[in-house]
Amino acid sequence: MHVPDGFLDAPTSIATGVVAAGVVAIALRRARTELDDRTAPMAGLVAAFVFAAQMINFPVGAGTSGHLMGGALAAVLVGPWTAVLCLAVVLLVQGLFMADGGISALGTNIVLIGVVTTAVGWLVFRALRAVLPRRLGVVAPAAAIAALVSVPAAAAVFTGLFAVGGTVPVESGDVLAAMLGWHVLIGIGEAVVTGLVVASVVRVRPDLVYGARDLIRARTLEIREAGRPT
Template sequence: MHVPDGFLDAPTSLATAGVAVAGIAVALRGARRELDDRVAPLAGIIATFVFAGQMINFPVAGGTSGHLMGGALTAVLVGPYTGLLCMTVVLAVQALMFADGGITALGTNVVLMGVVAVVVGYAVFRGALLVLPRRISMVAPAAALGAVVSVAASAATFVLLYSVGGVVPIPFDTLLTAMLGVHVVIGVGEAVITFVVVAGIVTVRPDLVHGARRLVATRELETRLVSA
C-alpha cells in the first residue's frame, strides 16, 4: 500500500504530513513509558523484520500483489507508541533509500501504515482480549484479528483520502470495492504472519510481548496466591 508521488494533490499530502507529524510527536512521548532494556532491542529486531517483510510481495487475485504491513504486529510486540516509531523509521528508509513510496507521500504512508494500522490494530487486539478467555494462548489469535482489521482500515482510509484529493476522479464506491476486495485477501496473509510471529515469541518469552504483560502479571499473581 505504498502510495507513490502524484496520487494525491498537494493540500491532501500536506494535511496527511501534518497528521503524521502529530502522531509521531505523541508516540515520542508515549514511547518513554514503553521502552526499557528488554523492549529496545526487540523494537530494533521487529523494525528490521517489518522492513524485510514489506520488501517481499505475495500474489493476490487479479495480478496484484501484497506485502506485510506490520502495524498490528509491532503494536502488540513493543507497544503502540513504539510501534508507530518503528513503522515511521521503516517507511522513511524505504522512501528515501529504495524509492518505495513517494517522498512527498511519506506523510500519507505514515498515516496509512503507521497511525491507522497501529491504532486500529492495537485497539482491535485489546478489544479481542476482553472477550476471549484470559489465557496467554489467546494473545496470538487476538493479534491476528487486529492485523486483518488494520489492513482493511488502512485501505478504507486511503479510499477516503483519494476521494478528497485524488488527482484522477474515480467513483468512491468503485474504488472502495476494489481496494477492500484486494486488501481483505492481503489482510488474511497479514494475519497469518502476525499469528506465527506473536505465537512464537509469546510461547518462549511472554514477558517480552507488550500485549501479553497484563496476562503475565495476572498469572504470576495467581501463582503466588496458590503458593501462599
C-alpha cells in the first residue's frame, strides 16, 4: 500500500503530513505509559519484524501495491502509541533508503499504515476482548480478527484520499474495488501471521504482550489471593 510521490496532489499530501506529524508527536508522549524495562526491547523486535514483513509486496492495480502492514500486530504486542512510533520509523527508513513509498507521500503512508491500521486494529481488538472470555487463549484470535479488519480499513481510507486529491486518471470506484479486493486477501494473510506471532509470544512470555497485561495482572492477583491464609 505504499503510496508513491505524485499519486496524491500537494494539498492532500501536506494535510496527511500534518496529521501524521501530530499523531507521532502525541505518540512520543503517550508511549511512555506503555513501555518499561521489559517491554522496551520488544518494540525494537516488532519494528524489525514489521520491516521484514513489509518487504513482501503484492500488486493491487491502479499503480499501487499492497503488503503486510503490521499495525494490529504491533498494537497488541507493544501498545497502540508505541506501535505508531514503530511503524513510523519503519516507513521513514523504507522511504529514505529503499525507495518504498515517496518522500512527499511519507505523511500519507504513515497515516494509512501507521495510524489507521493501528487504531482500527487496537479498537477491534479491545472490542473483542470486552465480549470474549477473560482468558489468555482469546488474545491471539482477537488479534488475528483485528488484523483482518485493519487492512481493508486502511485501503478504504486511501480510496477516500484518492477521491479528494488523486492525480492519476483512474475512477475512484475502480480504485476502491481493486484496493478492497486485494487487501481483503492480504488481510487474511496478515490475520494468520498476526495470530501465529501473538500466540507464540503469549505461550512463551505473556507478560511481554501489551494486550494481555490486564489478564496477567488479574491472574497474579488471583494467585496472591489464593495463597493468603484465611
